[in-house]
Amino acid sequence: MASAAWEAIRDRKLEEQRSRIPQEWLIPADKLPSKEVLNVVDIPRGVLSSKEIHITEGYNALNLAAAIRNKEYTAVEVTIAFCKRAAISNQLLSTLTEPLFTSAISRARVLDAYLARTGNTLGPLHGLPISIKDTFNVADVDSTVGISALACHPASENASLVDLLLAAGAVIHCKTNVPQSMLALDSVNNIFGRTLNPLDRKDWTAGGSSGGEAALVAMRGCVMGVGTDVGGSVRIPAFVNGVVGLKPGKGRISAKGLTTGQLDASGKVGMELVVGPIARCLDDLGLFMELVEAGRMWEKDPEVLSQETWWTRPGEHVRMEEKLQQGKLRVGVLWDDGNVVPLPPMKNMLRSLVQKLKTRGIETVPIDPYASGFSKCQGLANKFFSVEGGGHLLSLIESTGEPLIPWLATRLKRKQPATIDRFRALHAQKLGLETQMLKVWKDVDFLLCPVAPHPVPPPDRWNAIGYTSAFVLLDYPAGVVQVGTVEAEDLKEEVKGDVRGEWDRVNRGLWDEEVRRGYAGSPLAVQVVGPKGRERRCWEGMRVVEEVVRAEGGGRGNWARL
Numbered sequence: 147m148a149s150a151a152w153e154a155i156r157d158r159k160l161e162e163q164r165s166r167i168p169q170e171w172l173i174p175a176d177k178l179p180s181k182e183v184l185n186v187v188d189i190p191r192g193v194l195s196s197k198e199i200h201i202t203e204g205y206n207a208l209n210l211a212a213a214i215r216n217k218e219y220t221a222v223e224v225t226i227a228f229c230k231r232a233a234i235s236n237q238l239l240s241t242l243t244e245p246l247f248t249s250a251i252s253r254a255r256v257l258d259a260y261l262a263r264t265g266n267t268l269g270p271l272h273g274l275p276i277s278i279k280d281t282f283n284v285a286d287v288d289s290t291v292g293i294s295a296l297a298c299h300p301a302s303e304n305a306s307l308v309d310l311l312l313a314a315g316a317v318i319h320c321k322t323n324v325p326q327s328m329l330a331l332d333s334v335n336n337i338f339g340r341t342l343n344p345l346d347r348k349d350w351t352a353g354g355s356s357g358g359e360a361a362l363v364a365m366r367g368c369v370m371g372v373g374t375d376v377g378g379s380v381r382i383p384a385f386v387n388g389v390v391g392l393k394p395g396k397g398r399i400s401a402k403g404l405t406t407g408q409l410d411a412s413g414k415v416g417m418e419l420v421v422g423p424i425a426r427c428l429d430d431l432g433l434f435m436e437l438v439e440a441g442r443m444w445e446k447d448p449e450v451l452s453q454e455t456w457w458t459r460p461g462e463h464v465r466m467e468e469k470l471q472q473g474k475l476r477v478g479v480l481w482d483d484g485n486v487v488p489l490p491p492m493k494n495m496l497r498s499l500v501q502k503l504k505t506r507g508i509e510t511v512p513i514d515p516y517a518s519g520f521s522k523c524q525g526l527a528n529k530f531f532s533v534e535g536g537g538h539l540l541s542l543i544e545s546t547g548e549p550l551i552p553w554l555a556t557r558l559k560r561k562q563p564a565t566i567d568r569f570r571a572l573h574a575q576k577l578g579l580e581t582q583m584l585k586v587w588k589d590v591d592f593l594l595c596p597v598a599p600h601p602v603p604p605p606d607r608w609n610a611i612g613y614t615s616a617f618v619l620l621d622y623p624a625g626v627v628q629v630g631t632v633e634a635e636d637l638k639e640e641v642k643g644d645v646r647g648e649w650d651r652v653n654r655g656l657w658d659e660e661v662r663r664g665y666a667g668s669p670l671a672v673q674v675v676g677p678k679g680r681e682r683r684c685w686e687g688m689r690v691v692e693e694v695v696r697a698e699g700g701g702r703g704n705w706a707r708l
Contacts, residue, residue: 150547152294156337159290159297163338166245171233179238184346187365190234198227202366207274207430210369214273217261221254221273225317228275232320232367239342239352241362243280243321244287250275250319257315270437272315277368279359280321281328281404282308289405292326292335294546296407305403307372307421310441322371323358327407327539330553331382331608333357340605345388349664350602353383356424360387363424370425370434374404376413377527378597378614380422384626385597385671390688391424392431392625393617394681397451400443409538415569417530417618428689431625435681457682466686469591473507475690478590480513484521486599486610486650489657490639491632495670496596499629499691502698508690511590519582524612524649526575527619533572535563553606576619583620592687593675600656601632602668609656610649613673623676623684627691630670637662 229247236242283301290296326335333354334340341357343350344364352361356373360383363371373380375393384391399421423434439457444450469475515521617624676684
């Protein structure tokens, strides 16, 4: 039988990718770790020099930028070190779509020459290798988003955020893998394959749709990365790969110049995509957000809110610190979403964290998912996901004979687009929920809740996304902080109570004896949520949580390895 067009496209893209990665940077075939080696985070150390290891492991973004500024390292040295680590990460985990190593090194040479000539850096990210999710357009580079029909059609210009990063001195050294169409929670497609979790390549998903990004951050193949989130696509991968991520609200970071495979402005009628950073520490998230604020992106993108000090708003961080010192900080706790009962590790994680907060004099307030209206968010978000009908996207995928990935095959179907009356009714429901949820913020400074009702599951087993999609629907900033790992004791408990519905039934299936054994040692993260328009407060809340966890014993389980 003749090959379908998509297979030829796949072969071409993979050969193109191989040609862009120097073979001397890779692990020799006879020295590759066997499939039985599950955690590969430290494998690159066997290939890199001691200097390259120190460059990639010894600094956060602020400190590495200072080292380049002080001429301890050149931008070329730093860029080559991270390019090598990214290449090895891709060899082990399929994290990349477009290696941009040649142009990245050329860019680094220009930055070194600029520093030598002027004595100044180009900007706060001078010489720092930053990775970006495949959806961000880079001039003369493909943005396939896992769809073969979009391959071999390079972008004509950079995304707005790419230009901002370059203006700040960043080096864009690669684009990272995503699921087909970016509408799945596992980063697998028919071109570049499946991204694996560097903490456990067999039993734990790398998440989606920013799975390649988060896995690369965890492997230290970049200083930090940039993803997008429309239902949890920054927060879920950050959680499962043991790193941190932040989803801002709409209009904070430009999404101009992104390829999605959908009709233009589809997000305006459905769930709207937002851009957010993924990093190994909260300070790097803060640096990214400060850079975005200073970039005045509203001058180039009408969708960005024109507000000059939304991040560095005077008093926001001082207010949080004063409340903490005075014992007046109040934190809302959403123990579950009212639809899916969290499995024991998630429940125990939140219980342990609440106890640590109370020890520090922080008051916690339980949030009722029914009285607050939160229990209705997942169902409504799912309706918004399907208002456009999906016909354009499916036609694009089918145009090359490409099959749907298994996760989408049972979920992505052609439907009639919503009528105007239906669309109006959905927005009326949304407005009602937004109004109802406002009452929550009268009593608390920020919210805590699980990222998911289950620990890190095997590939293709992610269940309900109500714990993350709700905050896209409500347009609340939300971030993920690592707080521990699953302990053996967690695995001995059983789920109690009646099954609430289909989502809950599927979730309980993730607690059968075979699956639950695989959770041992997996990352546990908590979601921190701020009120609408208060990204800085959300981030400050993340800092409070992290500081409390560190002060009160360093988290649950083998937290240090994350």
